Amino acid sequence: MRRRLYALAGPLALALALPAQALAADEPKTDPTKEFLLEPWIKIPKIGPIDLSITKGVFYLLLSTTILLVGTLLVVRHLRLHPRKLQAFVEIVYDFSETQIGRASLPAKTYTTWFPYLATLFLFIWINNIISYLPLPVDTEHEIWGWLPTPSFYAATSNLSVTLALTLVTFFASHYVGIQNNGVRGYFKSWFPPISGPINILIVPLEILSQLLRLVSLSVRLFANMLAGHLLVLMCVSLIIIIGNVFVAAASIPVAVFFYCFELVLVANLQAFIFALLSGIYIGTAAEPHH
Amino acid sequence: MALEGNVNEAAQNLALGIGTAIGAIGPGIGVGYLIGKTIEGVSRQPEMRGELQGLMFLGLALTEAITFYALLMSFVAFFIGK
Secondary structure (H helix, E strand, C coil), rough: CHHHHHHHHCCCHHCCCCCHHHHCCCCCCHHHHHHHHHCCCCCCCCCCCCCCCCHHHHHHHHHHHHHHHHHHHHHHHHHCCCCCHHHHHHHHHHHHHHHHHHHHHHHHHHHHHHHHHHHHHHHHHHHHHHHHHCCCEEEEEECCCEEEEEEEEECCCHHHHHHHHHHHHHHHHHHHHHHHHHHHHHHHHHCCCCCCCHHHHHHHHHHHHHHHHHHHHHHHHHHHEEEEEEEHHHHHHHHHHHHHHHHHHHHHHHHHHHHHHHHHHHHHHHHHHHHHHHHHHHHHHHHHHCC | CCCCCCCHHHHHHHHHHHHHHHHHHHHHHHHHHHHHHHHHHHHCCHHHHHHHHHHHHHHHHHHHHHHHHHHHHHHHHHHHHC
């Protein structure tokens, strides 16, 4: 237990060293919202309107994918009957995603096809959320000793493009599953209430609207939670610079630590779980409509 | 009374503050109600604790997100048009 506390103290101390970046600047000004600007690190010429430059967000996406691939490959290549620590951890995560996400949301006939997607979604968002709270040297605006970028926070999931792309996959997957299982007519018929008459004119637009609003709610929920979480911690720490009084630290640093722990322990895990679970529910209800 | 100074900027600042504050009222009530009802349920049937807690966290995440929609729209008002 004590060792774990020490392990936590490292990232926390690094996180609290963040105002160093503002002190290093010429004018004593800091703007936490600038942390969310994406400046290309490696420029790749645009292909039409598509910009494929490597930015901070791309770096975080690649990092999380690498962690996932290396971690799972390490475990899968040396499977043991009596699991060691890493394997036991991966087994717990798998068990959780099977019982809490897969079995809870998908009907039996679509389970084998779509559980891998949900588990991947959960793990990808989860790892992204967790590594976003580790201070990594990614802030290219300021540098320590002239070469090392200052440690900073950024989450790939605090970018609307990433979450919207994930949501679009779920959106199209749910309609695909619906049409596959019920046929084109059967699926779109399930959008209509079983009663006929003029009330249909009222209900059908609502149903279509709710289908489209899923795109907004699912993507914005994850995006806004991560953005607000990072902004809150950064803002608490930057308050010292903005107000310009060292004694503000006595109040704002404990608040920052509290929100840091709250976001890392609760919100980061919960949002990944919610995103995967709601994706599963959308796919599951499309496969077996209630009507 | 004529307004002096940068009225646009003042309005944007007010939009950020008031928008976030009003947006936090509803979810605040919702989260309180949700957790209160969960406590009520657990005190009635303590053996259901695990299941109720799972449902509570699901509802918590869904309710809490509404605050952030308001926050997001306030940020849009704050940053766009500057």
